[in-house]
Amino acid sequence: QKEVEQDPGPLSVPEGAIVSLNCTYSNSAFQYFMWYRQYSRKGPELLMYTYSSGNKEDGRFTAQVDKSSKYISLFIRDSQPSDSATYLCAMSASSNYQLIWGAGTKLIIKP
């Protein structure tokens, strides 16, 4: 079993829909959780960063962490075609510790 599980998709939704992306993990020591967005043939871009449990909102993006269930989510409201990309979750047990990556979910927003 991988330490971080993420459905690779692709996930295809119509423009304007609410998108839910998820990762599950097995290591209860993880405390730092991140979501990255990667366009094709580009480096990943940090979207959201969360420490421990709880929610964090930034514009159309909301990140949720449920440590009791070892489950993290990224919600995208009012999705746009420009949101079409691969979204990777990443997490670590402590600062300066190696990030463990999910496989990435390919998201397609249809106009």
Place this chain on the structure above:
Amino acid sequence: GAVVSQHPSRVICKSGTSVKIECRSLDFQATTMFWYRQFPKQSLMLMATSNEGSKATYEQGVEKDKFLINHASLTLSTLTVTSAHPEDSSFYICSARDAQGSEKLFFGSGTQLSVL
């Protein structure tokens, strides 16, 4: 956020040649940089951790004589793929933390290497 610049963005070379990829932190000092490799439709695979002024730490299965890493300054790390072969063709990406103790990674734009 912090900016990491990576060059070249794309390189095509003949088998047997060496290719150097540069990674620079533009507005911060990076004592540690990371080099990743990514195959199509797959996630990032950490190759090595580059430490300024010391030897790089390579992940299991990564040949250190094949992938030479030099981190000579606080803002520059280079990855040299020596005697490249077609199986080395891949997308290579560098990253750095914006400060010591930070868990946030900022990435370069990546280098697509194609070995003929």
